[in-house]
Amino acid sequence: MTQGSSHDARTAGAHRVVVIVDENSNPFELGCATEIFGLRRPEIGRDLYDFRLCSPEPRTLMRDGFFTLTGVAGLEAADSADTLIVPNRPDVEVPRRPAVLDAVRRAHARGARLVGFCSGAFTLAEAGVLDGRRATAHWQWAHSFQARFPSVRLETDVLFVDDGDVLTAAGSAAALDLGLYIVRRDHGAEIASSVSRRLVFAAHRDGGQRQFVERPVPDPPDESLGSVLAWAQERLDAPLTVADLAAHAAVSPATLHRRFRAQLGTTPLAWLTGERLALACRLIERGEPRFEMVARRSGLGTAANLRALMRREIGLTPLEYRRRFGL
Known part of the structure; x- marks a missing residue:
C-alpha cells in the first residue's frame, strides 16, 4: 500500500x-x-x-x-x-x-x-x-x-x-x-460540522464523556433517542428543560436520564448545553454581531451566560471567537 x-x-x-x-x-x-x-x-x-x-x-x-x-x-x-x-x-x-x-x-x-x-x-x-x-x-x-x-x-x-x-x-x-x-x-x-457530516458522525461529543457506554448496541426504535434529539435540535432557542425532553419522549425524566447515560454517555442537560453552545458558535461564525442575539437564538439566555460557557468550554470569549473564526 x-x-x-x-x-x-x-x-x-x-x-x-x-x-x-x-x-x-x-x-x-x-x-x-x-x-x-x-x-x-x-x-x-x-x-x-x-x-x-x-x-x-x-x-x-x-x-x-x-x-x-x-x-x-x-x-x-x-x-x-x-x-x-x-x-x-x-x-x-x-x-x-x-x-x-x-x-x-x-x-x-x-x-x-x-x-x-x-x-x-x-x-x-x-x-x-x-x-x-x-x-x-x-x-x-x-x-x-x-x-x-x-x-x-x-x-x-x-x-x-x-x-x-x-x-x-x-x-x-x-x-x-x-x-x-x-x-x-x-x-x-x-x-467541524461539515467534516462530521461527511463522516456521518456526531460533531460534538465532549471529551469528558465516559469511555464505556453500558448499552453500546442500539435500543429498539421505541427506545431510541433519535427522535427526541432531532426535536430538541429544532427548538434550541426555546426554554427547553429536561422535563420537556422527557415529555416529548413519553418517559419520565429518570428514564430519559438513564437512556442518555446508556446511549450517549452524558446527561440530557449536558447534551442540551453542548448543542446550544455549538449553535452559538455557528451563529458567530456566520456573522451575527450581537452577542445578546446569539445567546437568545441558541437558548443560552444572556450574553453573560454565553460568555461564561464559551470561556469554560472553548477557552475563548465570544469576541475572541469571532476574531478567530468569524466572517
Missing part, C-alpha cells in the same frame, strides 16, 4: 499534520487521521491541512500483518510537523524505537502539537512529554499505564484530554472525537 502525496500547491502554507506509522501500528487510527486531516474538502472550498505519513522504515508491517505500508516519507518528515500524531499499537509493553521517541521529543521541544490516539499515550509517555501532565488512554490499559508512568496524571474515564499542546484520545472511536475536536479548535464549529 503506497501513500499518495497531499503535499502540493493546494496545501501550500497550510497547517502540517504528520502521522508517524511504525511496526504493528493500528490501521483504524491511521484511517481516522487520514479521513479527518488528509482528505480534500471540495464542499468547504479549501483543504484544511497539509497531511503526510512518515515511517522510520521504507516498509512498515501494520498490525497483525494485515498489510504493508510503503511509499511514505522518512521519519525526518516529523521535524516539519505543526501537529504530530504519534504511533499506537496493541502491544503496549514493547518499547518504541529510540528514533521514534527522539522525533517526538524534538517536535515537543520546538512547540509542535502532539496527539496520541488510544495506545499512542504510551508513546508520548515513553518519550517523557507527559510527565506531570493530564492524559487518557484506553480503559483496558489504565492500570498498566499508571504502573509504568506514575508521574502522568491519567484520567481513566473520559473520551479525550486536551492538555494544551499535548492531546490524547482513549480509544479507537474516541480518535474520531478528538480529531473533530481539533478541527473545531483550529477552524471553528461550522467547519
Whole structure:
C-alpha cells in the first residue's frame, strides 16, 4: 500500500499534520487521521491541512500483518510537523524505537502539537512529554499505564484530554472525537460540522464523556433517542428543560436520564448545553454581531451566560471567537 502525496500547491502554507506509522501500528487510527486531516474538502472550498505519513522504515508491517505500508516519507518528515500524531499499537509493553521517541521529543521541544490516539499515550509517555501532565488512554490499559508512568496524571474515564499542546484520545472511536475536536479548535464549529457530516458522525461529543457506554448496541426504535434529539435540535432557542425532553419522549425524566447515560454517555442537560453552545458558535461564525442575539437564538439566555460557557468550554470569549473564526 503506497501513500499518495497531499503535499502540493493546494496545501501550500497550510497547517502540517504528520502521522508517524511504525511496526504493528493500528490501521483504524491511521484511517481516522487520514479521513479527518488528509482528505480534500471540495464542499468547504479549501483543504484544511497539509497531511503526510512518515515511517522510520521504507516498509512498515501494520498490525497483525494485515498489510504493508510503503511509499511514505522518512521519519525526518516529523521535524516539519505543526501537529504530530504519534504511533499506537496493541502491544503496549514493547518499547518504541529510540528514533521514534527522539522525533517526538524534538517536535515537543520546538512547540509542535502532539496527539496520541488510544495506545499512542504510551508513546508520548515513553518519550517523557507527559510527565506531570493530564492524559487518557484506553480503559483496558489504565492500570498498566499508571504502573509504568506514575508521574502522568491519567484520567481513566473520559473520551479525550486536551492538555494544551499535548492531546490524547482513549480509544479507537474516541480518535474520531478528538480529531473533530481539533478541527473545531483550529477552524471553528461550522467547519467541524461539515467534516462530521461527511463522516456521518456526531460533531460534538465532549471529551469528558465516559469511555464505556453500558448499552453500546442500539435500543429498539421505541427506545431510541433519535427522535427526541432531532426535536430538541429544532427548538434550541426555546426554554427547553429536561422535563420537556422527557415529555416529548413519553418517559419520565429518570428514564430519559438513564437512556442518555446508556446511549450517549452524558446527561440530557449536558447534551442540551453542548448543542446550544455549538449553535452559538455557528451563529458567530456566520456573522451575527450581537452577542445578546446569539445567546437568545441558541437558548443560552444572556450574553453573560454565553460568555461564561464559551470561556469554560472553548477557552475563548465570544469576541475572541469571532476574531478567530468569524466572517
